Amino acid sequence: MTDFAPASMSFEPGAAGPKGSIPLCVPHIAGNEWEYVKECLDTNWVSSVGPFVDRFESSVADFVGAQFGVATSSGTAALHIALLAAGIQPDDEVLVSDLTFIAPANAIRYIGAWPILIDAEPNYWQMDVQKLSDFLTTGCEWTNRSLINRNTGRRVTAILPVHILGHPVDMDPLLELARRFDLRVIEDATESLGAKYKGRPAGHLGDIGCFSFNGNKIITAGGGGMIVTDNQEYAARAKYLSTQAKDDSIEYIHNEVGFNYRLTNVQAAIGCAQMELLPTFIERKRHIASSYSKLLENVGGLTTMPRADWADPVYWLYTILTDASSRDCMRKLAKKSIQARPLWQPLHLSPVYESIQVEGGNVAEDLNKRALSLPSSVSLTDVEIEEIVSAIIS
Ligand SMILES: *Cc1c(COP(=O)(O)O)cnc(C)c1O
Numbered sequence: 001m002t003d004f005a006p007a008s009m010s011f012e013p014g015a016a017g018p019k020g021s022i023p024l025c026v027p028h029i030a031g032n033e034w035e036y037v038k039e040c041l042d043t044n045w046v047s048s049v050g051p052f053v054d055r056f057e058s059s060v061a062d063f064v065g066a067q068f069g070v071a072t073s074s075g076t077a078a079l080h081i082a083l084l085a086a087g088i089q090p091d092d093e094v095l096v097s098d099l100t101f102i103a104p105a106n107a108i109r110y111i112g113a114w115p116i117l118i119d120a121e122p123n124y125w126q127m128d129v130q131k132l133s134d135f136l137t138t139g140c141e142w143t144n145r146s147l148i149n150r151n152t153g154r155r156v157t158a159i160l161p162v163h164i165l166g167h168p169v170d171m172d173p174l175l176e177l178a179r180r181f182d183l184r185v186i187e188d189a190t191e192s193l194g195a196k197y198k199g200r201p202a203g204h205l206g207d208i209g210c211f212s213f214n215g216n217k218i219i220t221a222g223g224g225g226m227i228v229t230d231n232q233e234y235a236a237r238a239k240y241l242s243t244q245a246k247d248d249s250i251e252y253i254h255n256e257v258g259f260n261y262r263l264t265n266v267q268a269a270i271g272c273a274q275m276e277l278l279p280t281f282i283e284r285k286r287h288i289a290s291s292y293s294k295l296l297e298n299v300g301g302l303t304t305m306p307r308a309d310w311a312d313p314v315y316w317l318y319t320i321l322t323d324a325s326s327r328d329c330m331r332k333l334a335k336k337s338i339q340a341r342p343l344w345q346p347l348h349l350s351p352v353y354e355s356i357q358v359e360g361g362n363v364a365e366d367l368n369k370r371a372l373s374l375p376s377s378v379s380l381t382d383v384e385i386e387e388i389v390s391a392i393i394s
Contacts, residue, residue: 024340059272060228067229075103075190075225076107079103082210083158086208095156100344101344114152115347117346118131131360147182159183161185163192165191166316167311168308184208187203191317195311207234218316219274244258288315301323321370326372330372342371342372
């Protein structure tokens with residue numbers, strides 16, 4: 001990226017961007033947000049407890065059919081707390097997608113555990129479950145009832161699949177591997193609230209699911225995250241650790257190191273209003289995706305976004321594959337004030353994680369070179385979609 005600042009800097013989520021420009025993905029405030037925030041201000045419930053926090057937790061949990069929801073200050077905090085709640089220990093290894101935003105790998109490092117990177121599969125760009133299986137069956141062995149990575153000698157204890165771009169990972173074979181090898185499954189569903197895998201909601205397929213309510217996600221709370229789970233012990237542990245691990249709130253007794261990962265009532269108020277809009281947001285995202293696919297279908301030099309048979313995606317960011325350079329295309333679109341963005345640098349190429357073990361990696365590298373995400377805000381109009389498509393064609 002040369003003449004174009006990193007996407008996140010040129011158009012902060014929430015900022016409209018330069019006048020007349022089309023941003024990648026910005027929030028859409030269209031319901032009871034004002035009313036609920038005003039209620040917080042009027043009642044003085046502005047901080048980290050309050051009725052909207054509880055309501056937000058139950059509305060997200062209910063939406064995915066989970067028994068418990070625990071709100072956190074960000075999606076990254078949700079991932080950190082999920083790993084702790086699931087009992088992942090320092091020096092354990094966690095199998096995570098190679099092609100993802102960096103947050104899940106960082107969360108693994110926060111607890112002193114190590115990521116093992118699993119390449120994407122070329123068809124739908126999600127974690128390659130065959131490579132995961134190959135690693136578990138040939139790269140690991142059982143020693144004293146622990147699953148040990150032969151290469152590092154460390155214990156492998158969890159899988160962290162990331163449902164990227166609003167499309168689910170092939171979870172049934174992954175869950176079967178998890179059962180066979182006694183691994184916890186923590187889903188990073190931060191880009192996939194509302195997506196389904198064979199009719200089941202993403203984020204409610206493994207042991208714990210994590211969501212983000214950052215400004216560029218499916219819905220926003222300004223910022224924030226949540227874990228959802230059916231496991232009462234995990235939920236209680238997540239609540240405890242995310243609220244400073246307080247064992248006695250009068251005497252201030254703490255038996256463990258906790259975190260201040262609480263969501264405020266004001267943020268939750270925005271989140272509650274956005275949850276009411278979620279069904280229409282999902283409908284709109286799907287409409288945007290099918291419009292792009294229809295208009296780009298017969299355009300040479302590019303491939304439209306794929307969808308697996310098992311998936312009802314939410315199309316967080318509609319993404320195409322270019323035969324030529326995606327960076328070139330991105331720069332040309334930027335000149336027409338249209339913000340597009342390549343996919344993330346695969347984690348095995350990231351300077352922070354270059355010494356980390358990776359299974360495969362070529363597919364993620366190829367996708368990083370060729371994929372380009374197009375504007376996908378819920379507020380994107382049909383006229384803007386046509387404008388973007390003709391800019392791409394030209
Ligand atoms: C956005 C995102 C996160 C982190 O969410 P924050 O709320 O920004 O901390 C984690 N994982 C993935 C894959 C993401 O896209």
